[in-house]
Amino acid sequence: MGWFPQTISGRVYAVILLILAPAPFVFEWINQPFYLDLLSRALILAIAVVSLNLILGFGGMVSLGHAAYIGIGAYSVGIPSYYDFYNGWLHLGLALSVSAAFAFVTGAISLRTKGVYFIMITMAFSQMVYFTFLSLEEYGADDGLVIYSRSEFPEWLTMDGSTSLYYWIFGLLLLSLFFVRRLVHARFGRVIVGSKFNDQRMQALGFDTYRYRLVCYVISAMMCSLAGMLLGNFTGFISPDMIGWARSGELIFMVIIGGAGTFFGPLVGTIAFVLLEEFLSLITVYWHLIFGVMLVALVLFGKGGIDGWLSLMDRKRADNG
């Protein structure tokens, strides 16, 4: 079977994609709509995590404020809907343009700093977004905003119904994964990755790395806003709670669980995170404690995350002949 990947990691990812593709029909068949909901939520987050991984994993820019772009995407659906504007292209355009503008301005400032300062300043900017939405009484403030109807698209692209929405999510996820892969292997990606390891050298080679990093940050933010736009449609309800800095922290965890700077790591990391969270909370009310211990152990011992383990298995197999 030439089309099927030969490596263990490749096979695992192929199987995951093959399971995800027909998921709505499987869950309908076994009559478990709850699992489709869970999976939809996980894959929406996965788009956000893929976008974060682009700057964090490949670019070395640890942003603790990426949830802000989920918020911008979600409110790009919520606020127009509040005024009865349900046009999906409008929502999509708003999400992409507002997130790009916000990322351009805040990124231009944040990227002047490095390390811990970058983490803190991205968090500060995202908290600005959080408190802005929190103070907007018109749009529900901390009570949130109900979205009564999904973004309207032409018939063949409709988001109505959980199956259609799932394929919107799955489609955008695949596009994000594919796009990041092309980007990283292209000239642009080489600059981003090189700058992560040795920024001074990259400048001496003639790259204005600041510009490339800024553009990368903006691209990542726009991708993340797509997750927000989907989330608004999925939950039908948005509130500032969705975008606090704790959510940004969770996104970082998902990147690390899956394997920072890998192509499929963010997807498996997010699925693992969401499933663990879900099932641990079914077992015990103290699940936060178990979950916390697991995360600490993973950060301490699990270098490279899930993708790292799979690659390790591949290397061992290669060594054994």
Added chain:
Amino acid sequence: MAEQLLNIHQLNKHFGGIVATDNVNLSVEQGLIHAIIGPNGAGKTTLIAQLSGQIKPDSGEIEFGGHSITGYNTARRAREGLARSFQITSVVMPMTLLQNVMLAVQGTSGHSFRFWSPVSEDREMATAALESLAAVGLDDRADRIAANLSHGEQRQLEVAMALAMKPRMLLLDEPMAGMGKEEGAMMVDILNSLKGDITILLVEHDMDAVFSLADRLSVLVNGHIIATDTVENIRNNHEVQKAYLGDGHA
């Protein structure tokens, strides 16, 4: 008189009370290897850093290829053809040699806001990179990871990257630093083979290497250039011997 590629006018740099660069005037002729020698702490690396744009001078002017580049940042100077290597090895460690050198090719061949075509399929860039690797004798190890190289090989890689930028001038900050005798001799051969094609400003501690390579010598003491002349004349210069070479070299 031959054309001056680099002209430095009255360059000054202070760090607090310390004078790192003191009214430096220097011209580097096209096609020559011009070495800067001087005792530790004389301000050689600070001077190189100002030429490559990592450090801004307090005052003074740097002219390259006939126009001022004082206001340019590091990246722009590199694209103008002023390439530097680092005293402490500075390559992208997790990448292969080929990938490292291809980055150098990429840096000086147009912008990199190209998001779609894989670099690995760019034959033209790979060929150019392999040429530079061959020039330093590393082409047989192109697919090794930079971090797994010996120190000497990493220094060679450093030079290959600088060459791949097709510079008009190379700023080499102690290319022989930490090298064994054999590796050092190889580096001298490499630099000798570039002579005439590329103008080189060389900072180096290894006096044998400097004397065998350089066409011109400038002596930097306490941030000030006390003499610039041919190797022969510098060796016989009484002032220089007193200030610098006197302690065992002359």
